[in-house]
Amino acid sequence: MDEKGKQKKNSKKRKRAVMRTTILAILIAAIGYTIYNSATAEDVTVLKVGDKAPNFALVDLEGNDHKLSDYEGQGVFLNFWGTWCKPCAKEMPAMDRQYEVFSNEGVQVLAVNIAQSDFEVQSFADQYGLSFPVVIDKTKSVMTAYNIRPLPTTVLVNPEGNIQRIITGEMTEQDIEGFMEEIKPD
Amino acid sequence: MEKLQCQCGHVNPPGTKLCESCGRSLTEKEQNSKLVDMRYEGTARRSQTYNKSIIDKVWNFFSSVKVGVGIIVFLLVAAAIGTILPQKAFVPANTEATIKDYYADTYGVVGQIYHALGFHDLYSSFWFIILVGMLAISLIIASLDRFVPLYKSLKNQRVLRHPSFMGKQRIYAEGPGAEDTLKKAEEKLTELKYKVRTDKNGLLAEKGRFSRWGPYVNHIGLIIFLFGVMLRMMPGFYIDESLWIREGETRAIPEVPGYYLENKNFELENYSGEGGEEIFGEALDRVGTVAKNYQTDIVLYKKKEDALPGAVDGQEVVKEYPIRVNQPLKFDGYAIYQMDFRLDELKAMTFSFINKETEDSFGELTIDLIDPKKDYELDNGYSVKLIGYYPDFSGFENGEPQTATPLPNNPGFLVKLFTPETPEGETSFITIQNTVEPLGENDYKLAFQSVETRDVSGLTVRKDSTLPILGLGGLIFMIGVAQGMYFNHRRFWIQQKTDGTILLAGHTNKNWFGLKKDLNQVVEYASLPAYTDQQDEIDKQEKAEKEGEVLS
Numbered sequence: 083m084d085e086k087g088k089q090k091k092n093s094k095k096r097k098r099a100v101m102r103t104t105i106l107a108i109l110i111a112a113i114g115y116t117i118y119n120s121a122t123a124e125d126v127t128v129l130k131v132g133d134k135a136p137n138f139a140l141v142d143l144e145g146n147d148h149k150l151s152d153y154e155g156q157g158v159f160l161n162f163w164g165t166w167c168k169p170c171a172k173e174m175p176a177m178d179r180q181y182e183v184f185s186n187e188g189v190q191v192l193a194v195n196i197a198q199s200d201f202e203v204q205s206f207a208d209q210y211g212l213s214f215p216v217v218i219d220k221t222k223s224v225m226t227a228y229n230i231r232p233l234p235t236t237v238l239v240n241p242e243g244n245i246q247r248i249i250t251g252e253m254t255e256q257d258i259e260g261f262m263e264e265i266k267p268d
Numbered sequence: 269m270e271k272l273q274c275q276c277g278h279v280n281p282p283g284t285k286l287c288e289s290c291g292r293s294l295t296e297k298e299q300n301s302k303l304v305d306m307r308y309e310g311t312a313r314r315s316q317t318y319n320k321s322i323i324d325k326v327w328n329f330f331s332s333v334k335v336g337v338g339i340i341v342f343l344l345v346a347a348a349i350g351t352i353l354p355q356k357a358f359v360p361a362n363t364e365a366t367i368k369d370y371y372a373d374t375y376g377v378v379g380q381i382y383h384a385l386g387f388h389d390l391y392s393s394f395w396f397i398i399l400v401g402m403l404a405i406s407l408i409i410a411s412l413d414r415f416v417p418l419y420k421s422l423k424n425q426r427v428l429r430h431p432s433f434m435g436k437q438r439i440y441a442e443g444p445g446a447e448d449t450l451k452k453a454e455e456k457l458t459e460l461k462y463k464v465r466t467d468k469n470g471l472l473a474e475k476g477r478f479s480r481w482g483p484y485v486n487h488i489g490l491i492i493f494l495f496g497v498m499l500r501m502m503p504g505f506y507i508d509e510s511l512w513i514r515e516g517e518t519r520a521i522p523e524v525p526g527y528y529l530e531n532k533n534f535e536l537e538n539y540s541g542e543g544g545e546e547i548f549g550e551a552l553d554r555v556g557t558v559a560k561n562y563q564t565d566i567v568l569y570k571k572k573e574d575a576l577p578g579a580v581d582g583q584e585v586v587k588e589y590p591i592r593v594n595q596p597l598k599f600d601g602y603a604i605y606q607m608d609f610r611l612d613e614l615k616a617m618t619f620s621f622i623n624k625e626t627e628d629s630f631g632e633l634t635i636d637l638i639d640p641k642k643d644y645e646l647d648n649g650y651s652v653k654l655i656g657y658y659p660d661f662s663g664f665e666n667g668e669p670q671t672a673t674p675l676p677n678n679p680g681f682l683v684k685l686f687t688p689e690t691p692e693g694e695t696s697f698i699t700i701q702n703t704v705e706p707l708g709e710n711d712y713k714l715a716f717q718s719v720e721t722r723d724v725s726g727l728t729v730r731k732d733s734t735l736p737i738l739g740l741g742g743l744i745f746m747i748g749v750a751q752g753m754y755f756n757h758r759r760f761w762i763q764q765k766t767d768g769t770i771l772l773a774g775h776t777n778k779n780w781f782g783l784k785k786d787l788n789q790v791v792e793y794a795s796l797p798a799y800t801d802q803q804d805e806i807d808k809q810e811k812a813e814k815e816g817e818v819l820s
Contacts, residue, residue: 102327109408112498113401119501120392139576149576166660166671198674199639202657221528223520223577 140217157265169252286310291433427467439774443797452794482752489745496737608726656682
């Protein structure tokens with residue numbers, strides 16, 4: 083075979099190799115992506131660490147409006163809870179104590195109750211003497227927006243308004259202190 | 269492998285069975301067989317010929333039809349095994365751990381293995397997805413490797429083929445012809461809607477070549493279908509959520525941002541067997557109650573453009589609609605179906621304020637279990653103060669009443685009763701059919717009078733954006749099937765030698781009867797020599813041989 087023929091053959095071969103590699107790579111990537119999606123489908127992570135925390139507006143027991151965006155520049159310790167949830171009740175006093183410490187340092191605590199009656203929430207707040215604002219998500223819309231499944235779930239929002247961390251389950255006082263430290267503005 | 273040079277001088281890619289140019293048989297097997305194998309026109313399946321790098325090897329693996337069929341068999345067997353025990357969506361467990369335990373407890377070791385291998389959630393198990401993906405790869409590669417050479421071969425086919433090619437076609441004729449035979453044959457074939465090309469002393473008549481693309485079109489449809497199935501697993505394309513909503517409640521719709529649903533009323537209507545329904549009387553006697561209608565009257569709200577989640581005034585009514593079985597609420601690509609219900613959940617309880625001794629009543633009060641008030645004033649200085657409310661009372665812990673859930677399944681009230689005689693109040697803890705007086709004997713009590721209930725409606729929120737893609741895939745699939753099944757690729761080669769002898773060969777990918785019908789007309793019109801069906805000859809011969817064997 084002459085030189086030209088060989089060259090032609092080689093370029094054809096290269097083209098074929100590139101073509102086959104590309105097609106296989108695309109198909110394998112598609113399969114990989116599908117598996118990844120199916121594996122993560124269980125915990126539909128609409129919200130991820132680093133995402134912008136969805137804004138919301140809820141009313142607290144005193145009738146004051148609380149918008150998440152009002153707290154930009156501060157860290158927001160967003161705690162979703164219910165009176166029937168024992169771990170929620172357990173961590174409340176610790177949260178309250180740490181709130182006393184960090185509220186002067188720019189950390190806001192918002193306790194979001196999931197659609198319970200004013201009476202239940204008010205008596206709970208009175209019983210535990212909670213000093214941070216307690217808001218009630220009557221239509222579960224904030225719960226839906228944040229895709230909250232188990233209670234308690236705590237979402238840490240940093241001063242830039244992004245999600246710093248999502249904690250499901252009960253926290254110790256030490257945890258809470260560490261988390262508040264994490265979202266404290268500089 | 270080496271390139272194959274044919275006697276005619278044409279150089280064929282390695283693996284070719286019939287010369288691309290003249291049609292001579294190139295392999296010994298082909299040379300010795302009586303009829304040529306016309307599948308893929310005797311072209312080399314591309315990947316058979318190169319097998320150098322890993323990519324080539326992988327490619328060749330998927331190019332094989334045997335591998336494709338193997339994958340399909342694996343999938344079928346897996347799917348069949350997946351039906352033996354119930355899938356995880358149908359077992360009474362919710363979390364990963366309880367599901368695992370359920371399989372182990374209910375089905376023993378078999379269940380454990382079943383769960384460990386992922387058969388309990390077959391369509392999401394990674395190996396099943398990999399198998400389906402491999403099938404897709406096989407479909408694409410096997411089709412490419414066959415389609416491209418076939419396409420090229422049919423596009424570049426020559427009019428004149430070597431007599432040995434023609435002699436090995438199933439339909440063949442050889443015999444004397446007249447001077448105008450070719451011309452007349454061309455006329456008739458054109459009339460029969462064949463595309464006729466001539467070259468020197470020969471002609472090639474062809475019809476319905478697109479029928480040969482049927483399988484590949486069909487595979488494109490399948491690939492689109494599989495693509496649609498893949499999209500279902502992507503967030504946002506496919507939603508199947510359930511929503512429990514009580515009468516009077518307004519709830520955000522899960523996975524449907526910005527929309528709210530209010531349940532105005534739930535209704536369950538049964539056949540009464542009376543009036544116009546007497547005709548059903550017998551059936552009703554036999555099976556008991558039969559539901560006539562499940563219905564949830566809802567109001568759909570949409571959050572205003574700038575309104576935030578949680579804001580009370582930021583929503584507008586989109587529509588009011590009665591959701592009934594098979595009559596879902598449809599909006600914005602979503603559909604909400606009536607799926608389930610629970611009747612008579614407690615909503616409010618009415619008590620009578622009485623003197624325990626005299627049983628005199630001083631008035632009634634109703635406690636709303638959904639939104640209880642703190643103070644209940646009765647006439648003449650009698651009043652009740654609610655101190656604690658435990659919607660699903662589950663016992664005491666450190667002397668503190670507990671609630672298991674936020675639902676009023678077993679409401680408990682800690683109340684203080686005030687009368688003009690007892691201005692400091694008497695404390696009492698009331699649950700259904702039970703009153704505890706923790707701080708000593710009381711003179712007064714709240715006596716249960718009646719309850720109000722409400723129904724809970726179970727709705728399902730659905731969205732499936734992949735349906736049009738699945739539909740398109742299915743349509744293309746069917747077009748491919750029709751193309752390959754109901755149309756035939758028919759060809760005739762006719763040559764006239766210098767001595768006037770006519771050579772005729774015919775081929776079709778299916779429906780030889782139709783081909784012969786066409787040919788009969790041409791033979792008659794152009795006085796072509798009589799043809800034989802060489803396959804028939806072979807079959808007859810084999811039959812005769814077999815019979816001969818039997819006889820001897």
